[in-house]
Amino acid sequence: MNVSALQRHFREVAALVGAANASQKVQDDLIACAQSLTPFSDRPISELAVYLARAEKQTDAAPVPWPTGTSKKPPRVTKAPSVPKPSQTDIVDRLYRLYEAIAHTTLSDEEIARQLSTVEELKGDALLDAGARMNVLAEMKKKGVTAPEKRDKIRAAILGRRHHHERVGN
Numbered sequence: 001m002n003v004s005a006l007q008r009h010f011r012e013v014a015a016l017v018g019a020a021n022a023s024q025k026v027q028d029d030l031i032a033c034a035q036s037l038t039p040f041s042d043r044p045i046s047e048l049a050v051y052l053a054r055a056e057k058q059t060d061a062a063p064v065p066w067p068t069g070t071s072k073k074p075p076r077v078t079k080a081p082s083v084p085k086p087s088q089t090d091i092v093d094r095l096y097r098l099y100e101a102i103a104h105t106t107l108s109d110e111e112i113a114r115q116l117s118t119v120e121e122l123k124g125d126a127l128l129d130a131g132a133r134m135n136v137l138a139e140m141k142k143k144g145v146t147a148p149e150k151r152d153k154i155r156a157a158i159l160g161r162r163h164h165h166e167r168v169g170n
Contacts, residue, residue, distance in 0.1 A: 004041040010034035015109030088126035096133045102162040119151045
């Protein structure tokens, strides 16, 4: 089994955690773990285990050697190219399209979790716009509702719509 399978499992667990309305931080951490394994994705998990054991024992700044007996050189970790951040309006539009399509979507749980993670980028008016489009604005405007709680309401609206359609079989 390659590390890419482990990455997929991390993403699947992140989607399940999100569907269970657990902490967004836990979901984000699982997705970050999956992404951090990208340089090793074509490697067997056994090699990763040996590599991590060596890294744990490493005490100086020298690079951690990759396990011997493999034909490949250690992966080169490079910085990902910079991608422009989507605008607040773009994020709201994408989330609304997800909200509208989630009952009949063929998206994987991993992709849904990835799209839901963009809720964290919403601020101010864009957060309220998303709430209005997903019919949770009244709940969001109640006194004392914090921005993280507003984001939770948006995620819950999207996932609630999915779960409702799963229960009724539509």
